[in-house]
Amino acid sequence: MxxxxxxxNATTMVDPAVVEEMMPFFSEQFGNPSSLHSFGNKVGMALKKARKQVQRLIGAEFDSEIIFTSCGSESDSTAILSALRAQPERREIITTVVEHPAVLNLCEYLETEGYTVHYLKVDNKGRLDLDEYKKLLSDKVAVVSIMWANNESGTIFPVEEMAELAHNKGIMFHTDAVQAVGKIPIDLENSYIHMLSMSGHKLHAPKGVGVLYLKRGTRFRPLLRGGHQERGRRAGTENVASIVGLGKACEMAGSxxxxxxxxxxxxxxxxxxxxxxxxxxxxxxxxxxxxxxxxxxxxxxxxxxxxxxxxxxxxxxxxxxxxxxxxxxxxxxxxxxxxxxxxxxxxxxxxxxxxxxxxxxxxxxxxxxxxxxxxxxxxxxxxxxxxxxxxxxxxxxxxxxx
Amino acid sequence: MWDYSEKVKEHFFDPKNAGAVADANAVGDVGSINCGDALRLTLKVNPETEIIEDAGFQTFGCGSAIASSSALTEIIKGKTLDEALLVTNQDIADYLDGLPPEKMHCSVMGREALQAAVADYRGEEWKDDHEEGALICKCFAIDEIMVEETIRANNLHTVEEVTNYTKAGGGCSSCHEAIEGVLTRVLAEKGESFMAPAIGGAPVAAPVVAAKPKPAAKASGNLKRIRIIEMVLESIRPNLQADNGDVELVDVDGKNIYVHLTGACNGCQMAAMTLGGIQQRLIEELGEFVKVLPDTEMPVAMEGA
CATH class of the missing domain: 3.90.1150.10 (Aspartate Aminotransferase, domain 1)
Known part of the structure; x- marks a missing residue:
């Protein structure tokens, strides 16, 4: 047996179809997508396709709203630090006590840097009190970061409603959706979510690749500066094989x-x-x-x-x-x-x-x-x-x- | 998953002496706040000979907590109470062919249950004398409370000092940020602030620097200093010799004291720690800051320098 x-919820098997899709990018398709010649061009086209596949799964309005990163944690850090750097006059963050360490430990660190972090409590079923949340929304808050679904209990938070409440007060909203993407339908085009993190290996793509969704127009400061990859929003030569795998995995998750x-x-x-x-x-x-x-x-x-x-x-x-x-x-x-x-x-x-x-x-x-x-x-x-x-x-x- | 030894697995999957001893006359209930584990040890002690004739355990805890409990009962059966009290947590860990550093507290819990049971038998009240905190240094299994108390008791100010006193941070150095955090907090209680060194890290083999002109030797007091230095080194030598090593004084250049490590100490991975320990003793005895360096780092006199 x-x-x-x-x-x-810890990690998933890479789907054999995903592996198959990735294989050429370890061998004959080795070009750098930034290169002008045909070696690079084909790889560039593959990235474009993967971006579309991710866009479709999470219902983003534009494929340029997809930024490939190395993992969910990088996406979380990029989103929260970007919000703080873009709005230096705002010194508060709202999150929850049940976030993943990728968000919690960053927030605890930011407290030592002088930021104020509000941690929303949960009841005995793991639910948030939205009245408590509404009271905290002010023009001092740089970003709200709330997970879409909890990794341990699976409890889903009403992030779409919470994003709208934040947006109406002029506050950026980020959600760590690594557990939710691929398991429940997501339609970002019709939401007020400004930033969303997802991770490849939670949905049968390989480890070491993630996505930060960034709604068009949202003010942004990159975590990694350097080359013009990802339209200058995340420098570093792309992890092409994994991105191609993630695209395929997203297509399969959607179906x-x-x-x-x-x-x-x-x-x-x-x-x-x-x-x-x-x-x-x-x-x-x-x-x-x-x-x-x-x-x-x-x-x-x-x-x-x-x-x-x-x-x-x-x-x-x-x-x-x-x-x-x-x-x-x-x-x-x-x-x-x-x-x-x-x-x-x-x-x-x-x-x-x-x-x-x-x-x-x-x-x-x-x-x-x-x-x-x-x-x-x-x-x-x-x-x-x-x-x-x-x-x-x-x-x-x-x-x-x- | 944890890297458990075969012996740990054996005692977890097939624990010995599980369950309460029916006609027990000694009971010890202890828990480890570190992970919420808890253990009840029941003993049947012969009132004439004080020999532990039977031992049983009930444990609420993880694999190594159950294995440590099982090992403890095997070790102490047939021993007198006084003999059993000599069993240390390291004995329990050794019996299991070692435990991961994060899990050493499971063996501590075993030893404490034994102490509590003996106290119960003798009609004494047992009080736990130590607290455990979150693990800071994984290389040497040093927890936060140990670091905190050592900083307070010895008025420490740097990560280097914490390493010298507790060993924490003396291995891979990944926990230095956490140690700085504890220093910052403890020093803040006294209204002081933690001053970090500019970089922290230095190459293992320090680059040979051109010798600076030596400061004019101060005659007064220098002889006395050297005598104190020699006295301290003499007092440390027996410990090193026990490990087939040795140390001798080579030179004193202002704040820099050069020593020569020989035998097993030379090239030992713990050499840096040994030097740190010597340095700390010298700072205490001399009442001034000095730096203890291996003679290999002595400045090479350049031509014309």
Missing amino acids: SDIYMDN HIEFENTHVKAMRDRLQEGILAAVPNCFATGDVENRLPNTASIAFEFIEGEAILLLMNKVGIAASSGSACTSGSLEPSHVMMAMGIPYTAAHGTVRFSLSRYNTMEEVERVIAEVPGIVAKLRKLSPYWGENGPIENPESAFAPVYA
């Missing part, structure tokens, strides 16, 4: 959007329902009514995520966890903590993220394996008795913490 990959929201969603729903029915003391986290079609985040109480992952890995199932121990950080997932999930459950969250390459048979195999793994670890847990959690677990086992 082959291994089961359910960690597609699978419906599949994603029917078949993949059905597999995800079956997985969650099957696990919740078979395992006591576990629950789905996030806004389950309003989340990515491929993501299920399940918190298993009284056990720890890394231990779960290691046992799942042993039987050939790949997923990820919000446990502190999987990252080497001090706290369990900041996303789970922000939703007020208790320690003993936040440590035991497992994220299953599917793709169009998963099958219903795989889903059933996971449902069959997980209960035994959870039971084995609970047997070791000081919070767990013979047949269930000990009474008043938090007070019956209250260790001295160091």
